Amino acid sequence: MRKLLLLFCLSLFCNSLIAQDTGPAGSEKKKPDTVTVGVYITSIHDIDFKQKEYFVNLWAWFRYKKENAAFDFAHNLEIPNAKTFTTSYLTVDSSGDDIYMLMKLQCEMKDNWKIANFPFDRQKLRLSIENSLYDANSLVFKVDTAGDHYDRRYAISGWKIIPDSFQMVAENRIYKTAFGDKYAKKPEAKYHAFKIRIGIERDATGLFWKMFLGMYIAFLIAYVCFYIHSDGMDSRFGLSVGSLFAVIGNKYIVDSSLPESTSFTLVDTLHGLTLFSIFVVIGATAFSLRLVKQDKLRQSRRFDMIVAQSLLALYVILNIIFIYQAAN
Numbered sequence: 070m071r072k073l074l075l076l077f078c079l080s081l082f083c084n085s086l087i088a089q090d091t092g093p094a095g096s097e098k099k100k101p102d103t104v105t106v107g108v109y110i111t112s113i114h115d116i117d118f119k120q121k122e123y124f125v126n127l128w129a130w131f132r133y134k135k136e137n138a139a140f141d142f143a144h145n146l147e148i149p150n151a152k153t154f155t156t157s158y159l160t161v162d163s164s165g166d167d168i169y170m171l172m173k174l175q176c177e178m179k180d181n182w183k184i185a186n187f188p189f190d191r192q193k194l195r196l197s198i199e200n201s202l203y204d205a206n207s208l209v210f211k212v213d214t215a216g217d218h219y220d221r222r223y224a225i226s227g228w229k230i231i232p233d234s235f236q237m238v239a240e241n242r243i244y245k246t247a248f249g250d251k252y253a254k255k256p257e258a259k260y261h262a263f264k265i266r267i268g269i270e271r272d273a274t275g276l277f278w279k280m281f282l283g284m285y286i287a288f289l290i291a292y293v294c295f296y297i298h299s300d301g302m303d304s305r306f307g308l309s310v311g312s313l314f315a316v317i318g319n320k321y322i323v324d325s326s327l328p329e330s331t332s333f334t335l336v337d338t339l340h341g342l343t344l345f346s347i348f349v350v351i352g353a354t355a356f357s358l359r360l361v362k363q364d365k366l367r368q369s370r371r372f373d374m375i376v377a378q379s380l381l382a383l384y385v386i387l388n389i390i391f392i393y394q395a396a397n
Contacts, residue, residue: 105132112130147201152177186395188273198263205261210239234268287315291347336385
């Protein structure tokens, strides 16, 4: 009898331990629900390089279960990197087992431009879609990859889309804040985001000559001073100084079309090289004048030719190197 009682007590003890380990039924963490999302971009236009803004028009669609009707992307859609966005068209189909929502969006986007290699720059346009109410514990996106995702016939004025640069991914975005939730274990919130990345590059050849032709002409005017006879030293100084101010003016005009930047760009490099070269011309003219004053006309002429050919060769070579590095 004692053995039976002992076995009964031992059985109750083991069952209680198992119940504590497994927990009550239904206490397992619920998996987040899936939302299938896709886009089709119809146009990218009005790219404002100085203000770091552009406009994009696109169709976006969402498909999710009826039981998740509270997701309601018509009101809870969030585009974090958009300055503003509007929905010009919206339709909802809930006749089947799922809710299908199709909308047309017009977005004014803000982005960061990399201007170090301007005008041979390549930029990456980014667009991110989230649900403003439901985090990654409740909602995850699944990318609809069927078909095209942008109008391949559409050409962005002054730009072209880099082949195979269009990417769509669904991944977590972590905010280092709990948004005031006092029950959060740490100041962090995780939202699932649908992200689009598009690589574009500038049609740079025409723009390059449009922006730098004045600078190169100013250099050539200063360079011609080497071939002016020693009797015209005043003209040589005048042309060189005039070219110097012309390059400075061209620099200000080009900078006015670029965003503010603390980094040294190709524009700064080429203008700096040109200003230094013109300064060399002025310095060489001063030394040549000194030789003329000493009646060393032959040495003065020989010095001018050596400096002229060396300066031109070095200037052209450095320009080719800097431009090649920027373009590639």
